[in-house]
Amino acid sequence: MTPPLLNRWTDSSALSLGILGVGNIGMVHLKSAAAMPSVEPVAAADAVPANRERAERAGVSRTYDDYAALLAAEDLDAAVVALPPFLHADAVERAAEAGVDVFVEKPLARSTEEADRLLETAREADIAVGVDHTLRYQPDMQGVKAAYDEGSVGHVPYASITRLNDGPLGRPPAADAPASWPLDADAAGGGSLLELGVHCFDVLEWLFGDLEVRDASTGRTLETDVEDAATVLMAAPETETTITLHCGSYQWEQLPEVNTRLRLEGVTGTISNDAYLPENFYADAARSALSNVASRLAGDEPDVFGPTFYLQAHYDALADFCEAVREGERPPVDGEDGRRTLALAERAYELAAAEAGETDGAADDADSETGGTADDPGTPEVTR
Numbered sequence: 001m002t003p004p005l006l007n008r009w010t011d012s013s014a015l016s017l018g019i020l021g022v023g024n025i026g027m028v029h030l031k032s033a034a035a036m037p038s039v040e041p042v043a044a045a046d047a048v049p050a051n052r053e054r055a056e057r058a059g060v061s062r063t064y065d066d067y068a069a070l071l072a073a074e075d076l077d078a079a080v081v082a083l084p085p086f087l088h089a090d091a092v093e094r095a096a097e098a099g100v101d102v103f104v105e106k107p108l109a110r111s112t113e114e115a116d117r118l119l120e121t122a123r124e125a126d127i128a129v130g131v132d133h134t135l136r137y138q139p140d141m142q143g144v145k146a147a148y149d150e151g152s153v154g155h156v157p158y159a160s161i162t163r164l165n166d167g168p169l170g171r172p173p174a175a176d177a178p179a180s181w182p183l184d185a186d187a188a189g190g191g192s193l194l195e196l197g198v199h200c201f202d203v204l205e206w207l208f209g210d211l212e213v214r215d216a217s218t219g220r221t222l223e224t225d226v227e228d229a230a231t232v233l234m235a236a237p238e239t240e241t242t243i244t245l246h247c248g249s250y251q252w253e254q255l256p257e258v259n260t261r262l263r264l265e266g267v268t269g270t271i272s273n274d275a276y277l278p279e280n281f282y283a284d285a286a287r288s289a290l291s292n293v294a295s296r297l298a299g300d301e302p303d304v305f306g307p308t309f310y311l312q313a314h315y316d317a318l319a320d321f322c323e324a325v326r327e328g329e330r331p332p333v334d335g336e337d338g339r340r341t342l343a344l345a346e347r348a349y350e351l352a353a354a355e356a357g358e359t360d361g362a363a364d365d366a367d368s369e370t371g372g373t374a375d376d377p378g379t380p381e382v383t384r
Helices: 024-034 049-057 067-073 085-098 112-125 139-149 192-208 281-297 308-327 335-370
Strands: 015-020 039-045 062-064 078-081 101-104 129-131 158-164 212-219 229-236 241-248 260-266 269-272
Touching (some): 015 024, 024 078, 039 067, 078 085, 078 308, 101 308, 129 308, 129 335, 139 192, 192 229, 192 260, 229 335
Antiparallel strands (some): 158 260, 212 229, 260 269
């Protein structure tokens, strides 16, 4: 029997959507929604005046400086929560009070404890929760899954995934001061493991089923409050696959680049996402990068859909959520999926902290025996 929360959509009119937060990713969602034939982005909220002005130029009729005010004033079917992680739980609570389904940026929350409260609020209010885990929507990842599901390489004893970004500080020289929240452990909940690693956890569970974290380490290349590198060793019991994951926000990206590498080492061959990249990926990305530079020099808005390889995935994920809400179905990537990625990240943080503690203890013992000072630059600094 379909849960009551998913039976509200019975007419054929456009789904009315509010965008809570219209920074970079919020604008992606806004322009995605505006391009959908059966979705109407009617309002947007952001505390930054320049962001509200961008939303208005993108065609939104009404803007607010506070997401709670938007939810109280507008008659919405759904809302996109594209706010910093420390605001996700409150935004969902406000949406629940208004009876509005929510599509939440990853990570769903800053911890499993916070996610549990968020999801309980949603259940009590009978609202649906979707999560923007877009890696599984990229054509290269879908190509890998199709080849794997077809059994093209047989049993896969080992797999690896790497995801690297340039992080909140950007590529030097920095033109503008970065936002403060991504570098705040309390506001963000963590560093690259929560920003990037949860995407990897999601796509790996999509491929191999439940995961178990066996070991992990985190580190920092800069003096920040959050880690900008993490390496995790996992096992997938169902498929008997050992998996390594590395994510980091320390790399100075230069477009066009693919920032995620996935390899499945099967008994009869290898499946790599490189083999499933669109033929025109690099050409399109290069053209988009040049076009955006020209737009900024001319004072115009950059093309939010370029390179489309990545941003099309956000479009597809949001479209799937909206269609699920309209058809009375559970979102294909829901709150429980988002919570599981958080649980895996938390376990990785625990193991990384334990490993660092053991290393520090060994160093202290060496100091007491030799009277010297142990300094191992290779030991990662753990931020949680």
